Amino acid sequence: MERKIVKFLEHWQIDENRKPLVIYGGKQVGKTYTVLKFGEENFSNVVYVDANDNKELIETLKKQNTIDGIINSLSDITKETIEKNITLVVIDNVNDVEIVDTIKTIGKFKNEYHVILITSLRENLSKFKGIELQFKSMLPMDFEEYLTALGKEELIEFIKSSFKNNSKMPFHKVAMEYYNSYMKTGGMPEAVDLSIRDENQLLLNSVFDKIIDSYKKEISLQENLIDIYRSNEVYNSISQQLTKSNKKFQYGLIKDGGRSKEYENALNFLHNNGFIYKCYKLTEVVSPISNYKDKDCFKVYLNDTGLLYKNLKINHNIFETDENIRQVLYENSVAVSLFSSGYNLFYYQSDGKAFIDFVIQTRTGRIIPIELVPYSKTKSKALSVYINKYKPSEAIRITQDNFCIKKGVRYIPIYATFCLTDLV
Numbered sequence: 001m002e003r004k005i006v007k008f009l010e011h012w013q014i015d016e017n018r019k020p021l022v023i024y025g026g027k028q029v030g031k032t033y034t035v036l037k038f039g040e041e042n043f044s045n046v047v048y049v050d051a052n053d054n055k056e057l058i059e060t061l062k063k064q065n066t067i068d069g070i071i072n073s074l075s076d077i078t079k080e081t082i083e084k085n086i087t088l089v090v091i092d093n094v095n096d097v098e099i100v101d102t103i104k105t106i107g108k109f110k111n112e113y114h115v116i117l118i119t120s121l122r123e124n125l126s127k128f129k130g131i132e133l134q135f136k137s138m139l140p141m142d143f144e145e146y147l148t149a150l151g152k153e154e155l156i157e158f159i160k161s162s163f164k165n166n167s168k169m170p171f172h173k174v175a176m177e178y179y180n181s182y183m184k185t186g187g188m189p190e191a192v193d194l195s196i197r198d199e200n201q202l203l204l205n206s207v208f209d210k211i212i213d214s215y216k217k218e219i220s221l222q223e224n225l226i227d228i229y230r231s232n233e234v235y236n237s238i239s240q241q242l243t244k245s246n247k248k249f250q251y252g253l254i255k256d257g258g259r260s261k262e263y264e265n266a267l268n269f270l271h272n273n274g275f276i277y278k279c280y281k282l283t284e285v286v287s288p289i290s291n292y293k294d295k296d297c298f299k300v301y302l303n304d305t306g307l308l309y310k311n312l313k314i315n316h317n318i319f320e321t322d323e324n325i326r327q328v329l330y331e332n333s334v335a336v337s338l339f340s341s342g343y344n345l346f347y348y349q350s351d352g353k354a355f356i357d358f359v360i361q362t363r364t365g366r367i368i369p370i371e372l373v374p375y376s377k378t379k380s381k382a383l384s385v386y387i388n389k390y391k392p393s394e395a396i397r398i399t400q401d402n403f404c405i406k407k408g409v410r411y412i413p414i415y416a417t418f419c420l421t422d423l424v
Helices: 005-014 031-042 055-061 067-078 097-107 122-128 143-149 153-165 172-185 189-197 201-219 225-243 260-272 305-311 316-321 323-340 381-390 414-422
Strands: 021-024 045-050 087-092 114-119 134-137 276-282 293-302 346-349 358-361 367-372 396-399 404-406 409-413
Touching: 005 021, 005 031, 005 134, 021 031, 021 122, 031 045, 031 087, 031 114, 045 067, 055 067, 055 097, 067 097, 097 114, 097 122, 114 122, 122 260, 143 153, 143 172, 143 189, 143 414, 153 172, 153 414, 172 189, 172 201, 172 305, 172 316, 172 323, 172 409, 172 414, 189 201, 201 225, 201 305, 225 260, 225 276, 225 293, 225 305, 225 323, 260 276, 260 293, 276 323, 293 305, 293 323, 305 323, 316 323, 323 358, 323 367, 323 414, 346 358, 367 381, 396 414, 409 414
Parallel strands: 021 114, 021 134, 045 087, 087 114, 276 346, 367 396, 396 409
Antiparallel strands: 276 293, 358 367, 404 409
């Protein structure tokens, strides 16, 4: 499956000022597969080392303080020849700072070696930081990558063209059908691959069970046993949190009498490592909006809508007939899409309870409200209240209908949210 990160890897490969690259992202998003496939297609050979519980690797590398010493040590461990410019070295499952500190030596000097480190826990970055390294995140597949996997590149171009020109998309119904299928699989590559070959939901659920098990193993790496237990409690409560009318995260839904102080560490761990995404309420819509987030008031989304579909325990008929459930999945999917596009997640609620699902700020500083409108809801006062108060240069409604502009508001079909990465 072709992933967008490959273009980044191609530039990294030929960059004369290249440094060792750290690729980070959650379990099962396709990091190792993508890197190894890239290596096979662009290098003469790939040298792979699994750093998980690899004491030999740690002990050997920490004795080295020169590039030649590091390369020779990796060659001895793997019994492989590592050559300049034609070998890709991949060190997977990196959690030990000793390994990274040694690899930094390669990044201190201009050289002709290609080294990629892969880690799942984003919190590791606070230990791995340094100008001797480059960093790149990898997330589950977005809808564009999903369509690419299906071989629907022409449909992607129609969507992008309609987004750019604010024009009707001629294959709107087809795109919605594919998007609804994407809701059930999400962006985990194994789930997408299985859905292409076999639409059996029971088999798909078995893939999701395996992914959730891998999450639990990552969660169990925390030192504090109570935080492990509470992290699992929080994760298991997300689907219930999202199905209630008030989406604000409520500790009492984790357990009766649950309090923020009990679950603060667990929530931070899950958020910092990409298991969940927090969407903070804005106290005021003023640039930069990150300065006006209410740290105690937030919504929480799962990092993959396919996992949410599974955790909601629904089937095709429920998805097709229950608009509330479908809206829950759509909202989670929009949150994932916005995060994947590089936006921090915020929402707005006025004193009069006018509720805007998302508010984003572009790289040029524009603040854009985004309202997700259910299919049966033809009008919404919330966005009008926001527009009258803040006079935004652009406002977006995400719907299940085709592209259009009404009264200065830009209407975008939900399948085109991946295009929001192009906003400036």
